[in-house]
Structure formats: C-alpha cells, structure tokens
Amino acid sequence: MLSSRLLTTLCAIAGDDGVIVRPHELRVYECDGYTLEKSAPDVVVLPRSTEQVSQILRLLDAEGIAFVPRGAGTGLSGGCLPLDAPVMIGTSRMKRIRSIDRVNRRAVVEAGVVNLSVSNAVKADGLLYAPDPSSQMACTIGGNVAENSGGPHTLKYGVTTNHVLGIELVLPSGEVVELGGAVEDVPGYDLTGLVVGSEGTFGIVTAATLRLIRQPEACTTLLAIFESVDDATATVSDIIAAGIVPAAIEMMDQLIVEAVEAAFRFGFPTDAGAVLIIELDGLAAGLPPQAEKITALCQTRRARSVRVARDDAERAALWKSRKRAFGAVGRLAPSYCTQDGVVPRTKLPEILQRILSIGRRYDLRIGNVFHAGDGNIHPILLFDERDEKQVERVLAAGREILEACVELGGSVTGEHGIGVEKIAQMPLLFSPDDLLIMSELRRVFDPHGRCNPGKIFPTPGACVETTRPHRRAAL
Amino acid sequence: MTPQDVGNDRSQIARRLHDALGNGVALYGEATRTFAIDGSAPAAVLYPATVANVRDCLAVASELSLGVVPVGNGTQLHLGHAPRSYDAALSLRSLRRVVAHETADMTVTVEAGCTLAELNARLSTNGQWLPLDPPCPEHTTVGALIATDAWGPSRFSQGKVRDLLIGISAVLADGRLIHGGGRVVKNVAGYDLMKLFTGSFGTLGVITEATFKVRPRPQVSSVLVCESPSMADAVDDAVEIIAAPLAPLYVTALNPTAASFLHLPSAAVCVGIGGSAAEVAVQEQRLQSLRAERSVVRHHGATATRLLNGLRDLPSYNASLGARISLLPTEMAALLRDVEERTQRDQLPTAIVAQVGSGVAHLRCGKRDGDAYDWAALGRWLRQCVAHTGGHVVFDRLPPDARGHLDPWGDAIPGFALMRGIKQKLDPRGILSPGRFVGKL
Structure with a gap:
C-alpha cells in the first residue's frame, strides 16, 4: 500500500482532481484494449505539465516506487497494464498543441493530444499527420510514440517512427531530456x-515534434470484391x-464484412469471400x-467486381467501415x-490458410481485417470471456498463429507491441x-x-502474480 | 608481407593478431596506409570473410584491448575525431553477398561489405532500387551507409536509412552476434536496434548484415534547372517550389561556385522529377508555368544522370573546410547569405549545396592563396550563427591546425549522458572506433 504521505504529496503536485484512488474509479484503468489480463493500479495520477511529471517521477524515484505510463488506453497488447507498479501516470490532461x-x-504536441486532432488542426493548411491507427479518434500521440503505431496508410507513408523528429522524455529519475527536434x-x-x-519502458514521453506532410492532391479509392480470400491475398x-x-x-473477410455491413450498411456483399479496399493517392x-x-x-484474380468510390462521402463511408470494423465485431460475440x-x-495466402485451419482445430470463429499491403494481419478471435475453457483456446490459437507468422519469415x-501479451513469443524472434x-x-x-516493469522481455526471476502464466517464458 | 616486417612498435600487436587469425585475414605494413586516419595508419587491416571471422577478430581485439575501426572502403575516415587508439581497421569488404532479394515482397537482405552501386545494380534488374543516393555509391558499402547515416538529394522524397532499414545484424566488441528487426516491412517487436546503429559511426558494433525495404524505380525521370540571381534567391525559389503542387524527388539549391562545378551558369535550383510519364509531364508543365518569368532548362537521359551524379557527389568534394549545416528550411536563406558574405570577404572559394526541403546544406571552402588563415575562427563563427537559429553544424573536413580547436560534432550534445551509457553497455572496454564520435565516445 502506498503511504498517505505519498498520496498527499501527489495531490500537492497534480492537484486533488489529478489523483484517483477510489476503487470503482480505478477500475477504468485495470486494462487497455487487451482485456484478457486485468490489474488495477493503487493510484492514478494525471499531471498537467512536463514539470509535474518530472516532480512525480523524482518523488517515486526517491521512494523506490515503480510506475506505468498510460495514454488513452487503446493499446492492444497490455502495454499499460500495471504489473508490480502501484502508480499509473496518465497523460490525458497534457493535450496542448504547443506549436505548429x-x-x-x-508540430510540437503534448503526449495527451489525440492523434486525429493533429491532422484536424492543420487540415485547413493542406497538411496532415500521416500515421492513422484505426483508433485515431481516441488514441494519443504519447501512446503512438510508445507503440510505434501504424495504420492503413503506413503502406506508403510509414509508421510513427518515420514521422517523429524529436521527443521530450522524462527519465525515471525525473530528469527531463530533449532528444532530436525540429x-x-x-x-x-x-x-x-x-x-x-x-513501449513506455524508457520513461514518460511528455511531448513530441512531429513531421507533417502535405495532403495528397488526389485520391482514388477502389473496392474490389472477391469470391475467396485466396484470390484477394x-x-x-x-x-x-x-x-x-x-x-x-x-482486406476484410466474409465474417468481418457481415459484421461491418450489419453495423454501417455500406452496401458490402455479405456473400463475398473477401473484399479489398485499395487507395491510391x-x-x-x-x-x-x-x-x-x-x-x-483484380480481374485476373477473378474479382466479382471492382468499383471506384464515387465521391468523398463514399470514400469516407468506406474508411469508416474499415476503421470501425473492430467495434462492429462486438456484435458477433461477447468478447x-x-x-x-x-x-x-507474398505469404499472405499461406498464413490465412493456416489461420483457417487453426480456427477449425480450436473450434473458434476467426475474422480477418488487416493491412494487407504490409503483410500485417489482424485475425480477430471471437469468444466469451466468461468461459474459461474458451479463453484458454483463444490464447493457444493466438500463440499458434504467431508461431506460424515467424515460421513464414515474419514477426x-x-x-500493437509486445506488451504483456507477447512476451512468451520474444524468444521466437530473438x-x-x-x-x-x-x-x-x-x-x-x-x-x-521501475518504469513499466514486466513488459516486453521474459523475466524468469520476476515475482509477479499473474493470472496468465504463459507470459513468463524461459530465457 | 608478414607481421615481422612491420615496425617494432607495432609488430607485437600485428604478431598477436596474426597468431590468432592466421594469414588471409590480415594485411600489414604499406597496405594499411589506405585506412590511415589523420595521417596515422593501423598496425593491421583485417578482412574477415565470414561472420564467424568477424567474431574471432573482435574476440581477439577485445582480449588484447586493441582499438578497432570498422570500415568498408574507408570513404568516411576524414569524418570525426582521430581514434584514441588505432591498432586495426576491420574491413567488411569480403562480406558482400546479396543474401536474399525478395522481389515481390520488395525487401533485400545484404551483407555489409556490398557497395550501394553493387546492390542497386542487382535491384535494378527487377526495376527496383534502394532509394538512397549518397556520394560515391561505387565505394560506399552498406555497412558504411548505415554507420555514417549517408544520404543524398532524394532524402527529400525517399527518406533516409532510418526510414528503409528493417533488420540488422552486428557483432559487438566482445564477439557476440546480435540482431534487431527482421525481414518484414512492418515490425515493432523489441527495441529498434536499426535506429540505434544508424549513424552510430562504428562505435557500438560491427554491422555485418542488413535488410532494407526497396522501392520501384521511377519509370521516367528528369532534372529541371531553374536559374536564380543568387544563392539566397535560389533557396527562396526552392521553398516556393516545395510549396507548389508538385511531388519532386529532390529540390537542391546551388550557389554560383557549386553551380560552376556542374557547368551551370549561375546559382540555381535543381528539381528532380520522377514517376510515370504522365506524372513527369504534368509536373514539368507546372514548374515551367510557376517560373514563367525565368529560365527553366529541362535535362533528361544522360545529361540528367550526369547532373544528378554531380549534385550527389558535390558534398564529398575535398575542401580545406567542409561543413554540414542543419537548420529549419525557413532559416536557410538568411544564414547562407551571411555565409557567402563572410567567405567572399575572406576570399575563400566556397561551394554550397542545399537540400532545402530537408533543411541541410553542405559547405565546401577552398584554400586561400599565400597567407595563413584562421579556419578555427571561421568554424566557430559558423557554428555560433547556426546555433542561433536552433540548428547545428558538423565539420567533415578540417585543416590540421584547426582540428584541436573545433570539435567536428559540436559540443553540448543533448542526451549525451544516455549515449555514453549506451556505449558503455555495448562496448565497455571502448575498443570500437574509440574516441571517434560525439563527445569522444
């Protein structure tokens, strides 16, 4: 338990409204988008400035207390799950765009600035911030920096690291360092x-200098409908x-198309094997x-139809369907x-075949919606988290899919990052x-x-109680 | 040549390397002059033929605490501090295989000793290229490209090594082989060792293999030369061109001296255009109408290639003082005007090549006839002016008498304590390129 003296000091730094200790309020912070593991912190601190972050980290350093950084909590690998870290430091109140x-x-923006609001702030000037994760309406730049987030348009424009020129980082000692810059x-x-x-293991990123790019002069979005996943890939x-x-x-396969169509009624054919959304700019x-x-x-591969989005509205509707596909999947299963x-x-056809057979073997429904151009797959495993047996099958199937990726020369x-989710898979690659x-x-x-302990690396010696022992791999 | 023929002072080191590594890996004596840094040659040049050889070389060097400088063909030895100790140059030139070119995946895995020209010749058979165009590609090895973070005019549109490198293998000072990344274009597993090794100047490990994303080569390309009254005007023009609805490969401004090396009559902006025939045509047309008042000369085919090669190689021209100036594009015109004024007043023939969109300019200052000149004072002045705008200067050529007075990398490097910490973890004995990099790491 944290001492009341420490809590009082945290309140003095971040203000009473910047310190959360009530259990029911802490539940919000017990996991991110990876919901298979949960663990609430003892306290959440929401600083408003780099100076406050520095003061907090100095305090924690002096007391020898571990902490975990958190942005919007949209991560998908448990990167901000508190493990052996009683203090969570959220950057959600640091949302100033310092300069453009x-x-x-x-642009220099603080860590809590929402990804999409950067592009919105420069839209009228014909500029944009290229990395566009599907969660871009909620996820923050600090989280993007931690995870090196991607998104659909990274095929041409690169991921977060290609657009971050500098970083303001508060080290676990509380020292503020400026790295890179404009x-x-x-x-x-x-x-x-x-x-x-x-993944938030070096300190707390409080601001970043971002590269902005020019909006493309023109854009053509095609929707190609295929009878089979094989033809599409x-x-x-x-x-x-x-x-x-x-x-x-x-790419979206039939299961995802059905869910998306039910949610957004774009007009996708629900009997097609797969659809490709291809954007040129x-x-x-x-x-x-x-x-x-x-x-x-597309026609050579027997596409049923290929059509071009008529206008901006249709293009926007297409992208909305794609980016909210994860949410739409919520209709198909409880978890x-x-x-x-x-x-x-070139191995996409092969990995999708493997996913299909893994799904059959574990008796799981698996949908696929992913960044096909990069070879970056996102199988979505449907289940009911109240059923412990199903949870185990989901975990085992997930592991097999990742092993197959590595076997095929991938990653x-x-x-999404390693977080806690994929620690056991690190030795497959390294x-x-x-x-x-x-x-x-x-x-x-x-x-x-003390900064975000228990993430990325297998630590056989760690004395953390975990509900999912699989993440402690032998080195 | 055997170790016995080497001068007494170094024969001991050479003999021990010879004993450990045998013939065929090492060269001694005269042959080492090729890799002299600041006039001093190493006792031996090591040419490992396999990664296992590299590990053996470093294990021996580590045991004997020998100073080792990893090299390719030695094109960048003029850059940085002289090494604190320099017992051996370790050249990767014998490790030069293209390990895997996955044409449909658009990735290539290559050993560090392969030159950029060799690699791109191989890629071009499939209409692809590694879109980096630093000076002297026929001598620049992949290892050197990464270690010195070499780039050329096309960085404006294609990015730098950091944007293309997706996997790396390196041997650490103690002989351990480590890897980062992989062979796929998108990958966030583990820390980004590719970024750490890019521009690390041989101080953290010996790069043995790399995997890159490659791109399709533009089907058609041309260079449009827009004449400008002066360097500052050329920079302003470049800023305007960058803001125009074009997608140039590069936008390079030249002062009159630099332009004269390329047989151009005045200060100019060279705009590289590439893509499909339709894309090239529309851009050429737009640029012509943007510059309706002034001359625009279009070059294609062999002349365009010659011009581009000139633009690419200019920053490597020998000079009494060479500097790489980084600053915001909007600060460039005023700063370069001051630089031209000062160098003219001091009667120093000076070529300036500016990659305006990237905010980087190369300066090559020639010799003054006759009397002595205080190069260090010029360097300090330049660094001060640039620092004032929030930028920085790296000196890649310095006259001998200025070396003691000017740090090539600059002082007060932000985050230096962390850099020193990283160096100590990866090379605790400080045997790799000792003292060559920032803060004499």
Whole structure:
C-alpha cells in the first residue's frame, strides 16, 4: 500500500482532481484494449505539465516506487497494464498543441493530444499527420510514440517512427531530456528512434515534434470484391510486385464484412469471400493508369467486381467501415481478441490458410481485417470471456498463429507491441544475447527497472502474480 | 608481407593478431596506409570473410584491448575525431553477398561489405532500387551507409536509412552476434536496434548484415534547372517550389561556385522529377508555368544522370573546410547569405549545396592563396550563427591546425549522458572506433 504521505504529496503536485484512488474509479484503468489480463493500479495520477511529471517521477524515484505510463488506453497488447507498479501516470490532461510551423511542416504536441486532432488542426493548411491507427479518434500521440503505431496508410507513408523528429522524455529519475527536434540530423545516436516503440519502458514521453506532410492532391479509392480470400491475398502480392505503391491496401473477410455491413450498411456483399479496399493517392495525373492496372490485376484474380468510390462521402463511408470494423465485431460475440502478426506479403495466402485451419482445430470463429499491403494481419478471435475453457483456446490459437507468422519469415507484432501479451513469443524472434542487449539498453534509461516493469522481455526471476502464466517464458 | 616486417612498435600487436587469425585475414605494413586516419595508419587491416571471422577478430581485439575501426572502403575516415587508439581497421569488404532479394515482397537482405552501386545494380534488374543516393555509391558499402547515416538529394522524397532499414545484424566488441528487426516491412517487436546503429559511426558494433525495404524505380525521370540571381534567391525559389503542387524527388539549391562545378551558369535550383510519364509531364508543365518569368532548362537521359551524379557527389568534394549545416528550411536563406558574405570577404572559394526541403546544406571552402588563415575562427563563427537559429553544424573536413580547436560534432550534445551509457553497455572496454564520435565516445 502506498503511504498517505505519498498520496498527499501527489495531490500537492497534480492537484486533488489529478489523483484517483477510489476503487470503482480505478477500475477504468485495470486494462487497455487487451482485456484478457486485468490489474488495477493503487493510484492514478494525471499531471498537467512536463514539470509535474518530472516532480512525480523524482518523488517515486526517491521512494523506490515503480510506475506505468498510460495514454488513452487503446493499446492492444497490455502495454499499460500495471504489473508490480502501484502508480499509473496518465497523460490525458497534457493535450496542448504547443506549436505548429506550417512552412517547415512541423508540430510540437503534448503526449495527451489525440492523434486525429493533429491532422484536424492543420487540415485547413493542406497538411496532415500521416500515421492513422484505426483508433485515431481516441488514441494519443504519447501512446503512438510508445507503440510505434501504424495504420492503413503506413503502406506508403510509414509508421510513427518515420514521422517523429524529436521527443521530450522524462527519465525515471525525473530528469527531463530533449532528444532530436525540429531540425534534423542531430549529431549523436538516434535516441529519438530508439525511444519510439520502446513501449513506455524508457520513461514518460511528455511531448513530441512531429513531421507533417502535405495532403495528397488526389485520391482514388477502389473496392474490389472477391469470391475467396485466396484470390484477394494473391491480388495484393500482384499489386506490390507490379511496382505500384498504393497509399493503403486493406482486406476484410466474409465474417468481418457481415459484421461491418450489419453495423454501417455500406452496401458490402455479405456473400463475398473477401473484399479489398485499395487507395491510391498522389498527383491526379498519375492515378488513372494505376487504377486501371489494379483493376486489371483484380480481374485476373477473378474479382466479382471492382468499383471506384464515387465521391468523398463514399470514400469516407468506406474508411469508416474499415476503421470501425473492430467495434462492429462486438456484435458477433461477447468478447474478441485482436491478434497482430506480420508475414512477407507474398505469404499472405499461406498464413490465412493456416489461420483457417487453426480456427477449425480450436473450434473458434476467426475474422480477418488487416493491412494487407504490409503483410500485417489482424485475425480477430471471437469468444466469451466468461468461459474459461474458451479463453484458454483463444490464447493457444493466438500463440499458434504467431508461431506460424515467424515460421513464414515474419514477426509477432507489426504495430500493437509486445506488451504483456507477447512476451512468451520474444524468444521466437530473438536470441538470448539479443534480449540481453535490449535489457541492458533499458537499464541505461531506467537503471532500477521501475518504469513499466514486466513488459516486453521474459523475466524468469520476476515475482509477479499473474493470472496468465504463459507470459513468463524461459530465457 | 608478414607481421615481422612491420615496425617494432607495432609488430607485437600485428604478431598477436596474426597468431590468432592466421594469414588471409590480415594485411600489414604499406597496405594499411589506405585506412590511415589523420595521417596515422593501423598496425593491421583485417578482412574477415565470414561472420564467424568477424567474431574471432573482435574476440581477439577485445582480449588484447586493441582499438578497432570498422570500415568498408574507408570513404568516411576524414569524418570525426582521430581514434584514441588505432591498432586495426576491420574491413567488411569480403562480406558482400546479396543474401536474399525478395522481389515481390520488395525487401533485400545484404551483407555489409556490398557497395550501394553493387546492390542497386542487382535491384535494378527487377526495376527496383534502394532509394538512397549518397556520394560515391561505387565505394560506399552498406555497412558504411548505415554507420555514417549517408544520404543524398532524394532524402527529400525517399527518406533516409532510418526510414528503409528493417533488420540488422552486428557483432559487438566482445564477439557476440546480435540482431534487431527482421525481414518484414512492418515490425515493432523489441527495441529498434536499426535506429540505434544508424549513424552510430562504428562505435557500438560491427554491422555485418542488413535488410532494407526497396522501392520501384521511377519509370521516367528528369532534372529541371531553374536559374536564380543568387544563392539566397535560389533557396527562396526552392521553398516556393516545395510549396507548389508538385511531388519532386529532390529540390537542391546551388550557389554560383557549386553551380560552376556542374557547368551551370549561375546559382540555381535543381528539381528532380520522377514517376510515370504522365506524372513527369504534368509536373514539368507546372514548374515551367510557376517560373514563367525565368529560365527553366529541362535535362533528361544522360545529361540528367550526369547532373544528378554531380549534385550527389558535390558534398564529398575535398575542401580545406567542409561543413554540414542543419537548420529549419525557413532559416536557410538568411544564414547562407551571411555565409557567402563572410567567405567572399575572406576570399575563400566556397561551394554550397542545399537540400532545402530537408533543411541541410553542405559547405565546401577552398584554400586561400599565400597567407595563413584562421579556419578555427571561421568554424566557430559558423557554428555560433547556426546555433542561433536552433540548428547545428558538423565539420567533415578540417585543416590540421584547426582540428584541436573545433570539435567536428559540436559540443553540448543533448542526451549525451544516455549515449555514453549506451556505449558503455555495448562496448565497455571502448575498443570500437574509440574516441571517434560525439563527445569522444
């Protein structure tokens, strides 16, 4: 238990309204989007400034107390699950856009700024912030930086790390460091690049300098309907191999299409095996030939139909369907678990076959909605979390899917992070020496292991009580 | 040549390397001059032929606490501090295989000793390229490309190493082999060691293998040269072109001296256009009408290639003082005007190449005839002016008498304590490129 003296000091720093201790209020913070494990912190602190974060971390450092950072809690790998960390520090009240430099195309925003509001703030200037996770209406820049978030349009534009130029980081000691910045090519190691995607284990990112890009001059969105998943995934490989780099290629299989259609009534055919949403953008002059080429490639793979979104409204409706597909799945089952794996793009047909047979073997319904152009799959496993047996089957099936991804030359996470969910899979990708070096790097930033403990790395010695023993792997 | 022929002071080291590694891996004596840094050559040059060899070399070096500088062809040895100790250059040139080019996945895995030109020749057979265009691709190895974070004009549209590198293998100072990333284009498993090694200047480990995303080569490309009255005007013009509805590969401004190296008559902005025939045509047309008042000359085919190669190589031209200036694009015109004024007053022939959209300019200052010149004072002045705008300067060429007075990387590097911590974890004995990098890490 935390001492009342500590709580009083936290209140003095963050204000009474910035400290949450009531159990029913703490329940909100017991998990993120990965709901298979839950653990509420003893206290949640919601600082308003970098200075307050620094004061809090100095205090915790002096007391030897571990903490966990949290953005909007939309993460999907349990990255902000409090494990052996009684204090949670939420950045949701740090939501100031500090500056926008339209000519140099930079913005400095605080960690709690919602992803979409960055693009909204520069929309009128013809600019945008490229990374667009499906949760972009809720997720924060701080969380995006922690997870190195992606999104549909990263196929062409890259993920978070390609758009973060600098970071304001509060180290677990409370020291504030500025890494990188608006001017590029800062001499020294690329610590900004190292911090992005470190899943909140190096300290608390309180602000980031973002690169803004220009809105594309034109945009063509195609919807291709296929009889089978195989045909759709083979088409994805064909498009990439033809040397076309669309802004996005997204796939939804029949199960997902049914759920999305029930929720949004876009007009998808619910009897089709799979649909592809393919978006091209760039100079208007370049798009028609590419669209023709893609249409031809779809037809070669027996597409039932290929049509172009008529106008912005139809395009927006298409994207809304895609981005809210996860939510729509809620209609199909009481619970669902979104997996996140990657395979080389040419292996998509193979991995989807494997997922199908894994689903059959474990008697689970699995839907697929994913960033096909990147080879980044998101099988959604449907279940009822009240049924312990089903939960076990979901976990086992998820593990098998990830193992299959690795076997096919891929990775266990493309954009959701390792968090607590995939710790056991780290040794599939990395040798003991790799993991040891990464742990050593962590200690440079956090020598006492008090910042977001229990994440990313298998720690055989950790004395944490866990409901899911699978995440403690042997090194 | 055997270790016995080497001068007495270093024969001991050479003999021990020879005993441990045998013939065929190491060269001694005259051959080591190629890799001299600041005039001093290493006792031996090691050419490991396998990753196991690299590990052996470093295990021996670590045991003997030898200073080792990882190199490719030695194109960047003029950059950075002289090493604190320099017993061996470790060249990856014998490890040069393209391990896997997955054409349909658009990824390539390559050993560190392969040059960028060799790699791109291989990729071009499938209409692809690794879209990096630093100076001298025929000598720049993949390892050097990553370790020195080399880039060229196309970074404006294609990004840098950090945007393309998706997997890395490196041997640490103690001989351990480590990996980061993988072979897929999207991957967030584990810390991003690719970012850590990019630009780490051989101080953290010896890069042995890398995997990159590759891109389709533009079907058609051209260079449009827009003449400008002065360098500052060229920068302003470049800013305007960047804001226009175009998607150029690069927008490079040249001062008159730099332009003259490329046989151009005046200060100019060179705009690289690439893509499908339709995309190129519409952009050329738009640029012509944007600049209706002034001359725009369109180059294609062999002349365009020659121009681009010139733009690419200019920053590597030898110079008495060479600087890379980073600052915000909007600060560039005023700063470069001051630089031109000062170098003209001091009668220093100076070429300036500015990648305006990326906010980086290269400065090559030539010799003054006759009397002595205080290069260190010029360097300090430049650094001060740039720091005033929030930017920074790296000196990649310095005359011998200025070296003691100017830190090539600059002082007060933000986050330096963390960098030192990382160096200590990965190379606790400090044997890799010792003292070469920022803060003499």
